[in-house]
Amino acid sequence: MSDLTKTPAPDAEQSAAPIPAVDPRLLVREEGLKGYWTEFTRKVRGGELGSLPVFIGLIVIAIVFQSQNSNFLSASSVANIAVYTSGLGIMAVGIVFVLILGEIDLSVGSVAGVGAAVWAVLNVSNGMNDWLAVAIAVLSGLALGLLHGFFFAKIGVPAFVVTLAGFLGWSGLQIWLMGQEGSINAPTGSVVEHLTGYYFEDKAAAYGLALVAVLAYAASLLLDSKRRKAAALPARPVSEIVLRAGFVAVLCFVVAYVLNEPAGARGLPLALVLFLAVLVVADFVARRTTFGRQVFAVGGNAEAARRAGINVDRVRILVFGLSGLLAAFGGLFVASLSGGATKSLGGGNTLMLVIAAAVIGGTSLFGGRGKVWSALLGMIVIQSIQQGLNMLGMASEIQYMITGAVLLAAVVIDSVSRRTQKTAGRA
Amino acid sequence: MIHVFATPVLALRGVSKRFGAVQALTDVDLEIHAGEVVALVGDNGAGKSTLVKTISGVHPIDEGAIEWEGNEVRIQRPNDAQDLGVATVYQDLALCDNLDVVANLFLGSELKSLSVLDEIAMEKRAKELLDTLSIRIPSVRIPVAALSGGQRQVVAIARALIGDPKIVILDEPTAALGVEQTAQVLDLVERLRERGHGVILISHNMADVRAVADKVAVLRLGRNNGVFNVADTSHEEIIAAITGATDNAVTRRQARTATKEDAK
Ligand SMILES: Nc1ncnc2c1ncn2[C@@H]1O[C@H](COP(=O)(O)OP(=O)(O)OP(=O)(O)O)[C@@H](O)[C@H]1O
Ligand SMILES: [Mg+2]
Numbered sequence A: 001m002s003d004l005t006k007t008p009a010p011d012a013e014q015s016a017a018p019i020p021a022v023d024p025r026l027l028v029r030e031e032g033l034k035g036y037w038t039e040f041t042r043k044v045r046g047g048e049l050g051s052l053p054v055f056i057g058l059i060v061i062a063i064v065f066q067s068q069n070s071n072f073l074s075a076s077s078v079a080n081i082a083v084y085t086s087g088l089g090i091m092a093v094g095i096v097f098v099l100i101l102g103e104i105d106l107s108v109g110s111v112a113g114v115g116a117a118v119w120a121v122l123n124v125s126n127g128m129n130d131w132l133a134v135a136i137a138v139l140s141g142l143a144l145g146l147l148h149g150f151f152f153a154k155i156g157v158p159a160f161v162v163t164l165a166g167f168l169g170w171s172g173l174q175i176w177l178m179g180q181e182g183s184i185n186a187p188t189g190s191v192v193e194h195l196t197g198y199y200f201e202d203k204a205a206a207y208g209l210a211l212v213a214v215l216a217y218a219a220s221l222l223l224d225s226k227r228r229k230a231a232a233l234p235a236r237p238v239s240e241i242v243l244r245a246g247f248v249a250v251l252c253f254v255v256a257y258v259l260n261e262p263a264g265a266r267g268l269p270l271a272l273v274l275f276l277a278v279l280v281v282a283d284f285v286a287r288r289t290t291f292g293r294q295v296f297a298v299g300g301n302a303e304a305a306r307r308a309g310i311n312v313d314r315v316r317i318l319v320f321g322l323s324g325l326l327a328a329f330g331g332l333f334v335a336s337l338s339g340g341a342t343k344s345l346g347g348g349n350t351l352m353l354v355i356a357a358a359v360i361g362g363t364s365l366f367g368g369r370g371k372v373w374s375a376l377l378g379m380i381v382i383q384s385i386q387q388g389l390n391m392l393g394m395a396s397e398i399q400y401m402i403t404g405a406v407l408l409a410a411v412v413i414d415s416v417s418r419r420t421q422k423t424a425g426r427a
Numbered sequence B: 001m002i003h004v005f006a007t008p009v010l011a012l013r014g015v016s017k018r019f020g021a022v023q024a025l026t027d028v029d030l031e032i033h034a035g036e037v038v039a040l041v042g043d044n045g046a047g048k049s050t051l052v053k054t055i056s057g058v059h060p061i062d063e064g065a066i067e068w069e070g071n072e073v074r075i076q077r078p079n080d081a082q083d084l085g086v087a088t089v090y091q092d093l094a095l096c097d098n099l100d101v102v103a104n105l106f107l108g109s110e111l112k113s114l115s116v117l118d119e120i121a122m123e124k125r126a127k128e129l130l131d132t133l134s135i136r137i138p139s140v141r142i143p144v145a146a147l148s149g150g151q152r153q154v155v156a157i158a159r160a161l162i163g164d165p166k167i168v169i170l171d172e173p174t175a176a177l178g179v180e181q182t183a184q185v186l187d188l189v190e191r192l193r194e195r196g197h198g199v200i201l202i203s204h205n206m207a208d209v210r211a212v213a214d215k216v217a218v219l220r221l222g223r224n225n226g227v228f229n230v231a232d233t234s235h236e237e238i239i240a241a242i243t244g245a246t247d248n249a250v251t252r253r254q255a256r257t258a259t260k261e262d263a264k
Helices: A032-045 A052-068 A075-100 A108-125 A130-155 A159-178 A191-197 A203-230 A238-260 A270-288 A290-300 A302-307 A312-337 A350-360 A374-391 A396-423 B048-055 B078-084 B101-105 B119-132 B149-161 B179-194 B206-212 B235-243 B248-263
Strands: A183-185 A340-342 B010-019 B022-032 B037-041 B063-068 B071-073 B086-089 B167-171 B198-202 B215-220 B223-229
Touching: A052 A374, A052 A396, A075 A108, A075 A191, A075 A238, A075 A270, A075 A290, A075 A312, A075 A350, A075 A374, A108 A130, A108 A159, A108 A183, A108 A312, A108 A340, A108 A350, A130 A159, A130 A191, A130 A312, A191 A270, A191 A312, A203 A238, A203 A270, A203 B119, A270 A290, A270 A312, A270 A374, A290 A302, A290 A312, A290 B101, A302 A312, A312 A340, A350 A374, A350 A396, A374 A396, B010 B048, B022 B037, B022 B048, B022 B198, B037 B048, B037 B179, B037 B206, B048 B086, B048 B167, B048 B198, B078 B086, B086 B149, B101 B119, B101 B149, B119 B149, B149 B167, B149 B179, B167 B179, B179 B198, B179 B206, B198 B206, B206 B235, B215 B235, B223 B235
Parallel strands: B022 B223, B037 B198, B037 B215, B086 B167, B167 B198
Antiparallel strands: A183 A340, B010 B022, B010 B063, B063 B071, B215 B223
16 A cells, blocks of 8 residues: 555645654764764763673773783683683573563573483483483473463463472472482583583684674674665664774674683683574574564563564563573583583572673663673673682672672663663653 | 445444443444445543454454454454454554664564565655654654654554555544644545545544544444434534433433523
8 A cells, every 4th residue: 555655745725845854853963983972972861871881890890800810811711701601691591582571580590400400311311312312401491481481471470470480390300300319420522511611722713703703793784784775764874884893803803812812722612602603593583583573562562562463472482482492501501511410500599690691781670671692791791700709719608799789780770771761761 | 435335344243342340332333334434433431442442353342243344253363353454543552662663663564574574674664654644753763652642643553554454443543643743644544545445533523523534433331322424414413422412311411501501
């Protein structure tokens, strides 16, 4: 019905000229770098902080710890942060989806534990093929997540109660699965051992990945800008693309350099590659697919989503399924790091760290707003703090308190920026 | 005027709907033909929005039947209505505040290329559509939360024009609009009729109703209270049907207002 969009000639009695395409009151970004700066300050004042607090936080963390202990930014320390970030970070990606939906999943730690236990029992105790055991472990996480989703979406039990029941119930299942032994070690050379133990020692791996990432990022920005120009839509200017790509390039190559070059460097950890792969795929799903759009819609206004013909129950069940799947996958990383599956894997502060990572990274606890990459940023913050405190020989009770304070700070920033956004008409 | 087909596109037969203790609709009949604008009028709480929601699948009907092009259909979910070709602008606008204008417009019917969201095509189409309704929106890429009430309403109306609906339902579409935008919406209703779409228009503004509607269906306390041809019905007759002039209480009330007017 494209004809409907043809506006009839304006009425003769109307004195006003045809409506201009843009509202004259709209603040347009000025040319050049000054334009970026004014837009940036305006956004910050309007509460659109984005990833800014995290980047500032990371810089502060790096400076503080590096000044206390010059090994903080060493190759082994950075590699360590990268490896420890991946397991919980993958779990945090699932939590990001759940938070965007406006819900919470308290069961991720237990599901991770069950995933690791399933793998250990099948692979180690019963000699099942490595890959098959890993696949079944991950799928059992998916099944548990779908079950939570079913109780939440179809029966209408609040998500935090369902997943709290899961938190208790599945850790019981985990202990039962682990049986007498209490812990099952990952055999040397097994897939799970490699998850966090394998490094691409060839220097080309880290540099190559950095190069591919930068080129892919720049190409996608350029292509998008070209297509938008072809469609006569406002597009990113080339200067901005260069600026963004340059920033990403510096970041990628510095990390690659630190992983490759200094003494003691072991190369690119496989765990980091897998985590990045999960992030790229999840980000694509969230921003570029109908499903991702539906998750945001349900998180923003479930009734509007329903009226738009979205199957709200299906979206909810799938998101909890995804959270379970990623929790179990992350659980295998945790098992790999600690040498095998245990009765208590995924217990303790795992759940808190995972949720904290998503929130610290900038995903709102209030639903409808969030980015997949916040899982990476938040987890790096948390792991850097832990790593730094460990290097300073700080007791774990102090670590808990500091991590708690960081989480509180993140939630305060979230709440305050939400309020500022409301007053600035952006919530 | 467009030729009116014998079988209505949409027909409600004896539709009833209860909400707990409230009997919101009782035995309601309604017919909409292609190329016809039916105004649905009635007092506050008469059941207009509820009737619309039964057609669009938000609240499935309790009793009665819905016919689509002569065949009985069951509308249980919003999806069913969309598949038939019903597009609805709700009185409570039903937009996602966190999504931008483009995302809201295409929610549930996103444009895709190779199963990836085609943001550029959507943005282009969104701009064209909003220009038709001559609304100024700062940017189609800002969250709907940042729009004024009228801007939100235009977005909701534009939403109904995405896809190719056979019946467009507008529940008080001009309630929050300025003069210019109201005129545009009325123009749009006429264009929809010319293109052979059926339109159900709910409005409390009798001037708007008389300007564009072919028929006026009156609801009173959840029941039919007459269907009138706009061309050969006076303003007073419609008002009488809305307020229920046949009721005793209302007759007394009319007498009272009459004396008041005499006194003036
Ligand atoms: N979801 C609901 N739950 C319970 N009762 C409802 C619900 N929706 C509507 N009702 C009741 O149904 C009746 C009809 O409401 P409806 O919204 O259809 O009125 P309306 O004709 O659209 O009024 P208005 O002109 O004010 O928009 C009212 O008595 C209302 O209280
Ligand atoms: Mg109403």
